[in-house]
Amino acid sequence: MKVIIVGAGFGGLAVANTLKNSNLDVLLIDKNNYHLFQPLLYQVAVSALSPGDIAYPVRGIFKNTKNIRVLMEKVVNVDLRSRRVSVSGSETFDYDYLVLAPGAETSYFGNVEWKDYAIALKSLPDALTIREKILSTFEEAEKLAYKNLDISKHLTFIIVGGGPTGVELSGAIAELIYKTILPDFPLLRHKKINVILIDAGNRLLSSYPEELSEYTYKSLTSLGVKIYLNTRVTSIEKNVIRTTQGTFSAFNIFWAAGNIASPLLKSLPVKLDRQGRVVVNPDLSIPGFPDAFVIGDSASFTDKNGETLPAIAPVAMQQGKHVGKIILEGLPFGLRPDFVYRDKGTMATIGKARAVAYLKGQSFKGWFAWLLWSLVHILFLIGFRNKIRVMLEWIWYYITNKSGARLIVNAFRKDNSKNS
């Protein structure tokens, strides 16, 4: 029996791990040669971690597993009727079972032109672009300050989206600037810097209890982040963002506001929801195609309470395990158990020793939540070396406020230091 898994993210890896060392012939296809731990991407963006700390080669994960073959290819088409996937090199691969786990991309809510001016945080290249942009801007600002020229656009940093990614990114940018960068730039002044977080809703972290949203608001404010709630972005152009609360000029505009499922799903002859996800059966199979499944950020799954599951890593991992078991046991459609999500809680970090967590109906905040957040992230990182490295980096940062990866490597390759 041939099984094809598309995507070596959280969902795809969970399927592969369930099927490893079985008598199934598994082909795991990913367009990258690494598994990316997206929850720590923002730490690469703010120079706290290096790319290799949060990414792990997929081949390395399965190097001793005889029944799993890894292919670095982009899947461009899926023919559910012929049970065949096509990759960008135009080769095709046949399957008996298919699991689609290609994740999601950034959505600019139909304003595709904004993507050129507001950098998203979804991939390693995104994180490195943000990192270089922030560091290059400070180098440029110091030079202009030396000549007494206007640097207000250089010193304004705008983050759009008050969900976990926007909160984590804005808190980390504020800490990076105030605690780590400014001491190295004697001509730049604390009070001239603006880190601005914009959200259309009336509170941050809207999926968390209100008391945690309030704590997050206060914590970010104390870190120096200016928060604009009930503020809708109306347009973004080069270095300018217009909102319902006014216009801001900034060289650094970052987008953490929306998700849309992988465009690969558009090739399927099935119903997609508003976020482009496949509306799956209770066993996670595709309606009409019982041997093809969609999991993780690409799947729209409604539980027994009528709630659509959120796009988070635990959902993808549990769904991967569920589908893996169905395939392993060869359960026919109709005899398969429904997928049931076990919610173990959600967490978001705000800054050093500050986080929020909502676990089993209980709210936690501050240092304890941050410790929990740190332990959980270390636990789920792949690779012993990565776990140790990340832990040491965090301890070092905790003690010194210094992050090690503040390197600009592309400045003279593509004139990255010039903003205008």
Ligand SMILES: Cc1cc2nc3c(=O)[nH]c(=O)nc-3n(C[C@H](O)[C@H](O)[C@H](O)COP(=O)(O)OP(=O)(O)OC[C@H]3O[C@@H](n4cnc5c(N)ncnc54)[C@H](O)[C@@H]3O)c2cc1C
């Ligand atoms: C910045 C950020 C922070 C986050 N923080 C958290 C957090 O704190 N906690 C949490 O639970 N969740 C968090 N998430 C969400 C979490 O990362 C996702 O829910 C999870 O990664 C979804 O898993 P997945 O397997 O569906 O997709 P992914 O993990 O995204 O994996 C998809 C894989 O498919 C591959 N792929 C895509 N298209 C193709 C193609 N056409 N051909 C071949 N391969 C393809 C990709 O390269 C990727 O490896 C965060 C996400 C981001 C972006």
